[in-house]
Amino acid sequence: MQQDNWTSPPDSLHIESRHVDVWRIFLNLQADSIKLAESTLSADEAQRAARFHFPKDRDHFVAAHGILRQIIGRYLHCKPGELTFSVNQYGKPSLVDSKLEFNLSHSGDFALLAITQNRKIGVDVERVRQGISSHVIAQQYFSKAEVAELQSLPMEQREAAFFTCWTRKEAYIKAQGIGLSLPLESFDVSLSPNEPAMLRAVRPDSQEAARWTLRPLDVAPNYAGALAVEGIDLDFRLWDWNSTVHV
Numbered sequence: 001m002q003q004d005n006w007t008s009p010p011d012s013l014h015i016e017s018r019h020v021d022v023w024r025i026f027l028n029l030q031a032d033s034i035k036l037a038e039s040t041l042s043a044d045e046a047q048r049a050a051r052f053h054f055p056k057d058r059d060h061f062v063a064a065h066g067i068l069r070q071i072i073g074r075y076l077h078c079k080p081g082e083l084t085f086s087v088n089q090y091g092k093p094s095l096v097d098s099k100l101e102f103n104l105s106h107s108g109d110f111a112l113l114a115i116t117q118n119r120k121i122g123v124d125v126e127r128v129r130q131g132i133s134s135h136v137i138a139q140q141y142f143s144k145a146e147v148a149e150l151q152s153l154p155m156e157q158r159e160a161a162f163f164t165c166w167t168r169k170e171a172y173i174k175a176q177g178i179g180l181s182l183p184l185e186s187f188d189v190s191l192s193p194n195e196p197a198m199l200r201a202v203r204p205d206s207q208e209a210a211r212w213t214l215r216p217l218d219v220a221p222n223y224a225g226a227l228a229v230e231g232i233d234l235d236f237r238l239w240d241w242n243s244t245v246h247v
C-alpha cells in the first residue's frame with residue numbers, strides 16, 4: 001500500500017472548490033489539552049461526553065469534538081466555541097450557514113476529519129481487530145460482487161481486504177448521510193490490494209459511480225481508512241494535527 005504523507009498544516013488555511021483536506025488526529029492528548037477542548041463544546045456535546053463509562057473513551061470524544069471545532073474555526077476565522085452545527089434526521093452533522101462540508105470518524109486512538117466545499121463527503125477509520133469473523137460479516141453487509149471479490153483473494157489478503165471494503169462502504173454511506181436507508185447492497189466498491197480504490201457501481205443510477213472519488217487513507221499501522229467525496233480530479237491535502245503546536 002502507498003504510504004500517505006501527512007504534513008504539517010500552514011498557519012492560514014484556505015480551501016478552494018477542488019480542495020479536499022483530510023486531517024489525521026491522534027486522540028491521546030495531555031490533560032490540559034483535553035480541558036481546553038472541553039471548554040469549547042456545546043451543552044449537547046458535553047452531555048454526550050458525560051455518558052461515556054470509561055474515562056479514555058470520554059477523553060477521546062472530547063478531543064475529537066474539540067479539535068474538530070478548532071480546525072473548522074481556523075477555516076472560518078472564528079473561535080471554536082462559536083460554531084453552530086445542525087444534524088439531519090440520520091444524525092449527520094453539518095455547519096449552519098456555511099459552504100464548508102465536513103465529516104468525522106474516530107476509532108481507537110485516531111480520528112479523521114475530512115473537509116471540502118459544496119460536495120458531499122464521508123470518511124471512515126477503523127482499528128483493525130484481529131480474529132473477527134470477516135467471512136460471516138461480509139455475507140451480511142457486503143454486496144454480492146464484493147463478497148465474490150473478497151473470496152477470490154488468497155486467504156492471507158482477506159482480512160486487510162475486508163477492512164478496506166468496510167471503510168470504503170462506510171465512507172460512501174457517510175457521504176450520502178442517510179445511514180442505512182441507503183442499502184448496503186445498492187453499491188459496489190473495489191477491495192483487492194492490486195486494484196485502485198473506486199466506486200464500481202451504484203444501483204439503479206448507472207451514471208452515479210463515475211461522479212465519485214474513493215480514496216484509501218493510510219492512517220497508521222493496524223488502522224484502515226477511506227474517504228468518499230463527490231467529484232473527480234480533486235486536490236487532496238493531508239494534514240497532521242499533532243505535528244503543530246496549538247494555542
Ligand SMILES: CC(C)(COP(=O)(O)OP(=O)(O)OC[C@H]1O[C@@H](n2cnc3c(N)ncnc32)[C@H](O)[C@@H]1OP(=O)(O)O)[C@@H](O)C(=O)NCCC(=O)NCCS
Nearest residue numbers: 090091092093104105106124141166169170174177178179
Ligand atoms: C452513524 C454512523 C456514522 C456510524 O459510524 P461509525 O463507524 O460507528 O462511527 P464513525 O466514527 O465513523 O463516525 C461517527 C461520526 O460520524 C458523524 N455522523 C453521525 N451520523 C452520521 C450520518 N448519518 N452520516 C454521516 N456521518 C454521520 C458524526 O460526526 C459522528 O461523530 P460523533 O458520534 O462523535 O458525533 C453510520 O455510518 C452508520 O450507522 N453506519 C452503518 C453501519 C454499518 O452497518 N456499516 C456497514 C458498512 S459495510
